[in-house]
Amino acid sequence: MRLVYVLGLLSLIGVGALWCGWYGLMKRRLAAALAAVCVFGGGALLLLAVLPTYSFYGPTVTQHSAAGKSVALTFDDGPYPPYTDELLAVLQQNKVKATFFMIAENAEKHPQLVRQIAAAGHEVALHALQHRDFLKLSAAEQQQNVAAGKAILEKLSGAPVTLLRPPHGFRDWSVMATLRHNGLTAVNWSVIPRDWTNPGVDVIVSRVMEQVHPGAIILLHDGDSPKYQDSRQQTVQATQIIIDKLRAAGYNFVTVSELLAKGE
Ligand SMILES: [Zn+2]
Structure with missing residues (x-):
């Protein structure tokens, strides 16, 4: 599995949640929380890929x-x-x-x-x-x-x-x-x-x-x-x-x- 696909998916979910919150399809607080999880989750996955010391993706x-x-x-x-x-x-x-x-x-x-x-x-x-x-x-x-x-x-x-x-x-x-x-x-x-x-x-x-x-x-x-x-x-x-x-x-x-x- 490629990281770019996961980051793309998280971006879609985050933007989708904000869109739903904005148009009242989802509680705004829930939409903001979901978007925040996507941003922080994506950022963490990216850091684990580019920082040299972590074995998150494998030894x-x-x-x-x-x-x-x-x-x-x-x-x-x-x-x-x-x-x-x-x-x-x-x-x-x-x-x-x-x-x-x-x-x-x-x-x-x-x-x-x-x-x-x-x-x-x-x-x-x-x-x-x-x-x-x-x-x-x-x-x-x-x-x-x-x-x-x-x-x-x-x-x-x-x-x-x-x-x-x-x-x-x-x-x-x-x-x-x-x-x-x-x-x-x-x-x-x-x-x-x-x-x-x-x-x-x-x-x-x-x-x-x-x-x-x-x-x-x-x-x-x-x-x-x-x-x-x-x-x-x-x-x-x-x-x-x-x-x-x-x-x-x-x-x-x-x-x-x-x-x-x-x-x-
Ligand atoms: Zn080199």
């Missing part, structure tokens, strides 16, 4: 507190040269494994980068075939996007893809059913430094250090979907400092799948 992983002082660095929207290459060099120098939620169309453009990421022991995960808001796609379009994206990444990386982060983190009943159908777990995040706005290296680092906690999933970006024009130099530089500071604070780095397997 959504945002952290794994049983993992102790392990955290997962995740990078979205790539591969995107030269920043993905620079990031891989930073991760390799520091012997850190990360998770890349890729746009499959970008992966097709840069197959060598995908192979390099997989060969280095990082986890290849799916963001989408194209960076589109899944809430606006029909169930058939969601299925096409997810199945095609998964097939491309599995072919390029040579490894099964089991995790998906929906674009913007948005999901509803239909998105979660599509993920289940394709054997994918929904993964959002618990630490969000908003690096895609390029707020400055120090700001990215300080936001991560303020929000970090045992079992955190940290959202960063090596890509810039869908425009591919902004630099990700700040993220690359910040990643080195984040690794240093988190290691000094006793944290270690694992992929998302490794994080989820800890403490079982």
Whole structure:
């Protein structure tokens, strides 16, 4: 079931109730109460779809507190040269494994980068075939996007893809059913430094250090979907400092799948 249909139905009921109240077909107080329920109910359903942490529509992983002082660095929207290459060099120098939620169309453009990421022991995960808001796609379009994206990444990386982060983190009943159908777990995040706005290296680092906690999933970006024009130099530089500071604070780095397997 798609959220847009439910919101449309609630809007119709709300407007219909107000219309009936206005023309005396229903007590005005009852009509106003019904309209209010529709507005607040619709607003709540929308918030539960766009806020990253709720599992109202289905299980959504945002952290794994049983993992102790392990955290997962995740990078979205790539591969995107030269920043993905620079990031891989930073991760390799520091012997850190990360998770890349890729746009499959970008992966097709840069197959060598995908192979390099997989060969280095990082986890290849799916963001989408194209960076589109899944809430606006029909169930058939969601299925096409997810199945095609998964097939491309599995072919390029040579490894099964089991995790998906929906674009913007948005999901509803239909998105979660599509993920289940394709054997994918929904993964959002618990630490969000908003690096895609390029707020400055120090700001990215300080936001991560303020929000970090045992079992955190940290959202960063090596890509810039869908425009591919902004630099990700700040993220690359910040990643080195984040690794240093988190290691000094006793944290270690694992992929998302490794994080989820800890403490079982
Ligand atoms: Zn994204």
